[in-house]
Amino acid sequence: MDDIYASLRKEFSKIADVEVASGKGAQGIKYNKKMFAMFYKGDLTLQFSPAKVDDLISKGVALPHDPGTGKPLKDRVLVPATNKKHWLKLCKESLKYVKSKN
Secondary structure (H helix, E strand, C coil), rough: CCCCCCCHHHHHCCCCCCCCCCCCCCEEEEECCCEEEEEEECCCEEECHHHHHHHHHHHHCCEEECCCCCCCCCEEEEHHHHHHHHHHHHHHHHHHHHHHHH
């Protein structure tokens, strides 16, 4: 089976202070031990400022991310596999955002 996230795993495994989480539990990319990009059922969930979340949703690049509570998170978006061409760029932007918060 193809690993739809292989290019992200490869790219981010080279960056200092970044961990590509694999194995049991949540799969994704962590900075400072906190997940900012999560591999989610063939799609990608990313962390951004609420303003950036609104912008990505309004442009049709991403969807609101509801972790199953019935209420979308203000600082997360779901970027579907149909927009995979944006994943690498958006992951880098998300990492930059998360780094700026620390």
